[in-house]
Amino acid sequence: MNRSVSGAIVAACAVLLSGCAHSPESIAANDPFEPMNRAVYKFDQRVDRSVVVPLAGIYFYYLPPPVHHGIHNVFTNLDLPVTFANDVLQLRPVAAVSALSRFVLNSSLGLGGLVDLATPAGIPYKPSDFGETLGRYGVPEGPFLVLPIIGPDPPRDLAGDAVDVAMHPLFWLPPGAPFYEHALVSTAIHAGAPFEAHATHIVLRQELEKGSVDPYVTMRSIYRQLRDEDINGGVPDSKSNPPMPK
Numbered sequence: 001m002n003r004s005v006s007g008a009i010v011a012a013c014a015v016l017l018s019g020c021a022h023s024p025e026s027i028a029a030n031d032p033f034e035p036m037n038r039a040v041y042k043f044d045q046r047v048d049r050s051v052v053v054p055l056a057g058i059y060f061y062y063l064p065p066p067v068h069h070g071i072h073n074v075f076t077n078l079d080l081p082v083t084f085a086n087d088v089l090q091l092r093p094v095a096a097v098s099a100l101s102r103f104v105l106n107s108s109l110g111l112g113g114l115v116d117l118a119t120p121a122g123i124p125y126k127p128s129d130f131g132e133t134l135g136r137y138g139v140p141e142g143p144f145l146v147l148p149i150i151g152p153d154p155p156r157d158l159a160g161d162a163v164d165v166a167m168h169p170l171f172w173l174p175p176g177a178p179f180y181e182h183a184l185v186s187t188a189i190h191a192g193a194p195f196e197a198h199a200t201h202i203v204l205r206q207e208l209e210k211g212s213v214d215p216y217v218t219m220r221s222i223y224r225q226l227r228d229e230d231i232n233g234g235v236p237d238s239k240s241n242p243p244m245p246k
Helices: 002-018 024-028 034-061 065-078 080-089 093-108 130-136 155-167 179-192 195-210 215-232
Strands: none
Touching: 034 215, 065 080, 065 093, 080 093, 080 130, 080 155, 130 155, 130 215, 155 179, 195 215
């Protein structure tokens, strides 16, 4: 097992190094793997057009609203323990209490999260993840990275995703299940929660990119702006996003 893991890590590093670029623009944008990232970005666009958008169309237009609203509510509710844990780690007691209250209310009176009673009760949904937690503690984004299917996910956020999967309560249930089953179930729930938002924003993102000279740069900028907003209220991370030279 250790040899397999080591081999996978070495292979991944080789792929990353093969995509390195040392142009002034890529270095200034903290994007040393830009050629590889652009290729993966184009692949992800094709997947969005051929798979995600059609699935989103079925999801939104063919399923009755109560059904897809219920699915959304269940996925969102299942991810709340991860949000609560990260709010605690970020020393945000008000947000942590809000996440816990939302989870308790929707899990009990909301039929296991199927019905969202928390939002009408004035308890909004504000997700939090371990990549955000790392950012709040000053961990830089690292070199920009775009992954197949997943999309933009720099090292800090990629590491955060792995921790979030391990923190998910379903990762530990049932106790006797093999590790890979825990990981698959937890990953599916964690990835399913933001699917609706991802599908909803595809069209908006595509419209923004249509008016751009370089859609890839626009995507990278939008991703970083959204993460900066999550982590520190919109203030750019100077360690991860150095200013472009004048």
